Amino acid sequence: MFARSIRSSKSRLPRRAIAARYFSSLDLIPDEFSSPSVKTEKVPGPKGLAASAEIGSFQDPRTHVIVPNYEESKGNYLVDADGNVLLDVFAQISSIGLGYNVPALLELAKTDEFAKAAMNRPALGSFPPVQWAEWLKTGLLTVQPKGLDQLITTLCGSSANETAFKCSFMAYRQRERGGPDVPFTKEEMDSCMDNQTPGAPQLSVLSFKSGFHGRLFGSLSATRSKAIHKVDIPAFDWPAAPFPELKYPLSEHAKENDAEEKRCLEEYEKILTESKTTRPVAAVIIEPILSEGGDRHASNNYFRQLRLIAKKHGAFFIVDEVQTGVGATGTFWAHEKWGLKEGEEPDFVTFSKKMQAAGVFHKKETRPNAPYRNYNTWMGDPIRALQAREMIRLIKQHNLVQHTASTGSLLADSFKSVFGSSVASGKVMNFRGEGDGTYLAWDMATPQLRDTFVGKMRVNGVQIGGCGEQTVRLRPMLTFGEKHAEILVGTTEKVLKDL
């Protein structure tokens, strides 16, 4: 057994960052580890492999990366079954907001309020707790995206998206029908029971190539990430528009990128137009950064145009912020930076992951015209609303959105310095995400090199994630700061050197 403590020998962080100290993860997690430490030759080590094999007797273990010891993990550091301490910049596929075992959150978990909410789980649609309005008004509703003051809670991102789809279909048909008071016809009510038109209408959701919106049947029909996610599963005949294939950094290729975005917008509008005679598009769904599909970015203008063109063609506009929401891109919601004017806001914004609670923000006009049209047993989970409320309070108290914006900026500078040096030559390309907080990404020369890189980073103490074919994506927590950035960049440099 041997222990390797990993520190970069020389800081790559620009001086301005070191000068100003806004927030340290120690403010929230005083006992956070100070650096990674890897004890086993390989990660996972023998205990991790044994734990994974034991799970394998009843559950598919092939997707296991490591088997963590969550009780020992702290802040930005994940401890595994073998006692290895890893700096975690993947954060459970982008779903840990503030860190592992944050004392303020553990304190919340030990309150009577939380315990009773956990053990008396209500059917929220029919029997909401007497504190429900207070819990949301002092929590989730305080971060409602501009213009969207209605909130449907759900249990996960896929069901949030499908709820937005359902509301879109209902509102679309209501408009066609002539308003909320026009009754359904007998033919509609009869035919829907047989899954036939007109009651089950031939309407569609338009999504984008490389987009990811979940893996239930409706959301999977809109997902276009990878064939292995979709093959053998029946799907709705819904259209996919091309997402611009841009050159990075965006700012240095403005002219050719503009042309590509224009081409894609035209194709998008063509689909919206032509589908009117086959399966009209009731809703368009887009991620502000196409994440699972390989961290693909586009300009603010492109997204603004998407929204305006959807409106022009009568399609509702859904922004899927399941992965991008909750501060990590440098604004609370990633779509804030698009600069949509009043009246141009999205119709729906969906969230989950880092928020721990999941759901859909929307406008009152897309509330269904009758009760029980959007309904299920649980309709969310109060304990996740309580957890979100406390996280939102901490995010505000510590200015973590601003912290993440500035950390992201210095991190981007450091990476550019490494990636511009000889260690990265021929190995790293398309560095992107500058200006999107810590949601930075780059491509490796080949898919194999990406997998090797990610594996070597782990053995060197950093849990980092991939996406798309050959992309590395950063998804650190909001408490990720300078000292973590230093370790991350230093380890990246070291691993690149050895590749």
Add this chain to the structure above:
Amino acid sequence: MFARSIRSSKSRLPRRAIAARYFSSLDLIPDEFSSPSVKTEKVPGPKGLAASAEIGSFQDPRTHVIVPNYEESKGNYLVDADGNVLLDVFAQISSIGLGYNVPALLELAKTDEFAKAAMNRPALGSFPPVQWAEWLKTGLLTVQPKGLDQLITTLCGSSANETAFKCSFMAYRQRERGGPDVPFTKEEMDSCMDNQTPGAPQLSVLSFKSGFHGRLFGSLSATRSKAIHKVDIPAFDWPAAPFPELKYPLSEHAKENDAEEKRCLEEYEKILTESKTTRPVAAVIIEPILSEGGDRHASNNYFRQLRLIAKKHGAFFIVDEVQTGVGATGTFWAHEKWGLKEGEEPDFVTFSKKMQAAGVFHKKETRPNAPYRNYNTWMGDPIRALQAREMIRLIKQHNLVQHTASTGSLLADSFKSVFGSSVASGKVMNFRGEGDGTYLAWDMATPQLRDTFVGKMRVNGVQIGGCGEQTVRLRPMLTFGEKHAEILVGTTEKVLKDL
């Protein structure tokens, strides 16, 4: 303000029940209320209405029944915002297993283990906690249905069913393809990205009229409960077979019921056969009691035949135990009583609701042939697995399945006595569920009378639920016992008298 304490004046319970004392809810909830108490003229009262209106500013309040104070609720008694104490035999749409604020569960919620599991929510498919195998092997897996030793955890019943659908489609195509090692074709991989055949195949799930399987896009396509659940939502062109329209009590109408079941089985087999040339049925899904559709029952032989005919036609067989599972029907799983032989077990059994954890039990042969085919971020929630483990322990320790079977039996006798008397004449019909634990139900003469009955029960201290068009269904918790039964039956008798 006035308080009405509600006790039935004369016990309707048969003597044998009073003689033997197996279990009292006080064993688990020592401070449970002893009877309902209604303080307000109407239920909900003014505070409940105000709380509901406040929620109404951001969320649809039209489905609210009452606004409970969960912190004050205890055992089988739900306290509302106005301080009314109601005997709850609806149990959050059948999803409270043991009662409100059960001390043993609150104790669990206060442990470090639970708090850390709540606040360090893992992406289970890639980073399962080191205790994951232990938590399941000492919990959920101890109640695995016979023959099903694999478990995929999910977050809700709808996603459990959709996971079973996806596994069925993959396994069906794999069989057509010639086994797990036959690779996908390029055409399949390309076409699935466009939601087209052959990659997105024209396969179907067969469900039954009046069946309910959830409200996401795949599960909703299989749901056939009510038009208002389905209208305006695009659906897959999947077939529905008739469910037998039987006369109750089943035992008194065996001959005509046999004929109706035979007719329905023939129609079912005809659909399975004919769909082979259009959209072959990859899976059949059925509830042991069609619950939302109006508590519809059929014989054990009917269900056995369903399973055998599915097998004959190469369709996987999914038993949806989301509402019927976890002991309330007098066996842990409702399908146990069908008497399926070894090798005839269902391919999938789905669960949620009372289990608090949700998921799919299945066989190793339906594990997808490649990783990431069944995958999502959370894949369940460890705290719900911990909660399920503790509930299962308590259920076993207190023999609550047997307790529920015997309580159900005496409850059925008492109801038969009331419903055979003049107070029920012309108002109540089709009493059913005898032999299915406490999952008893009956029809009222009209839908309006049903709604009036349910409303008057509430004002008289009993929260009871409806289903179907004019059905009243009982869904008490597993700790429901003699003394609750006495109050329930007494109140029913009183309300019927006043109708």
